[in-house]
Amino acid sequence: MNTRLIAMDVLYLTIFISMFGQINTETLNDSKRLYEKLLTGYKKQLFPLENSTKPLEVGLSLWLKMINDFNDVNEVLTIVVALRMNWTDPSLRWNPKDYGNTDTLRIPSADIWIPWVYVLNSVDTFEPIGKDATFLALICSNGSVTDAPGAIIKSNCPTDMSKFPFDVQTCTLKFIMWSAGPAFKLTSNSDELLMDFFIPNAHWNLVNHKAYVVQDKKLYTYNIDICIQRKPLYFTVIIILPILLLCLLNPLVFIFPIESGERMGLAITVLLTFAFFLTIAANVVPTSSSPMCFLLCMIFSIITISGFIIIGVIISARCHYVETFDHNSSFEIFFNFCCIRKNGRPLESKKLHGKDVAKVLDILFCTFSYVLIFISIITYIFFVKYG
Template identity: 40%
Template sequence: MRFQSLRVLLMFSISNPCIEFVHAQSHTDVKKLHTDMFTDYKKEVLPTADQSKPLVIGVTFFMASFNSFNEVEETISLTAAVGMNWTDPALKWNPTLYGNLYGTIINPKDLWLPQLFLINRVDSMDPVGDDTMFFPTIIYTGEVIYSPGGILKAKCPTDISKFPFDSQTCTLQLMPWGFIQANLLLTSNFDKAQLDFFSQHSDWNLLEYSISIVNESLGYSVLNVKLTFEREPLYFAVMIILPTLLFSLLNPLVFVFTSRIWRTSVIIDDNFTVIRHIFNTCVSFDSCVFKSYVRSVNCHDRHHLYQRCNRNWFHNKCKLFLSQQ
């Protein structure tokens, strides 16, 4: 029951960041509450009554949209919010003394707020939601609800062994960088990401969205969000598989064409070049499938493979990888 009520409050704070929980229409009560709460408040101090014990923060992961998955760069991009709740003993009040005011919105610059970092992020090392101001909600019991969010772009290894009938699994690793478990401890409010605001992607289907907390041996508390997406294969089946099969059937005809119609064989070869270019833009040469293939061939075959790279139908990264083997 507590988690369900918390879920409502988290969703409320995300979708209504400027509404106050006021049961009496008195602006004076709100100003008086803010003045009384923050007269001696120090946002630099960790909000725990017993400083020898860690601050426990409950976390809820909200997925808003799956933006893209780049097989070549091996990155995933999604829009999400991280709802956090904790109890600050310095922010408790008696609602009857403030016109039955049970909750209020606070400027984030005036409050101690935790910062979660996506440690496998590829574009920056900034906290989640650092580029936008998200207003926290405070309940009269001292419970603080804070839900920063943004576009998260993380590293995700690619597995194309079943392309285009493949599925990709990515893990987002979020942690309060700089706070060890003795100071701050993360707990998960739910065992799955919440999809209340999720917009489905046309090319990928979301299969798994589990959440777990891992207490690292180095002393950090890490939130792992495991996401599994399944590709919609129709586009690639029409654009790659079907043309490749048709060209494979036409390929033997090159040997029976006379010199008068030599242009036909050239056209077929050009068509294969187009297919190779499409494959080059869809497949990462850092993937385990390509690496396993290169390591399995002998030196003689690898020499021919390197020559093919020089024909510009492979990515430049192909030649770089071969030179390192």
């Protein structure tokens, strides 16, 4: 009994394999016949224009795989994309019933005509997308063809570094069918980029993106706007925080005792440190940046304030070693004016001691330096947030 059941199972399995094996063989043969039929006499060098009075519509959409790099000094954006193109080729139509109900066929794109789409603002090479690569094109029975060649694109992207390192950059990629003229019409299949396979970048956040077609005198360009925002943590820790710390320490040179002789050395050291950070920031910002980076302006203003601090140190030290000032000297007139404003009467003594003058000047210079530094920092913060 068991032997009979096993024999019946083997028979059914043999019939099943034979039936589906025959179907697969017929489908493969149908595909071979269809492939030979479509490409026999096919000229891929000719434009597939069924009616010369109407332009051939080529629909475009872009898969953004990743933002590989953005060189803000050289103003070059490098991205990895796949450009999806679809059009209708009347020479690639067939009746599915004649080929085993085969509705679609995938063949190498090198065997058929494909649109030559160029990146107009490319900085690397000016050649069609996917020119030397091999991709599969999907052909439907109604003559509709879809091809999605991939490429690494390097395009020019003018930068606005005014708010560095909190800047947002908008780059526009322009795709065009070069030398095609009015025979072709580009259309956008989507208002946004296709982000199914997107990999985030370590240094930039993708803020916004859009796709649209621009027509200028029957010449179409397919434009892609990519808006990216810098991740500011690295430059904040490396540049901004040390500068803020030095800004707090710089006016404190007036607290040092003049007799120690360390005031001038510390003031010059802080000034040179500011110059060092200015060099670091300048190396990141392109020389052609317009408008100018406001962080560089802030550092330059702080360097100027640091220079005034050195001058204040010199004046304070000079006054410290003067025993007394003569009657009607500029210092005595100034201090008498301050006392009249404060107490309503002038100083009783006609002589001013140099150490007393130096102490008052230290307080004035320290306070004034902090006010100027505070104004510079607040101006930068206000510009970055609201400018």
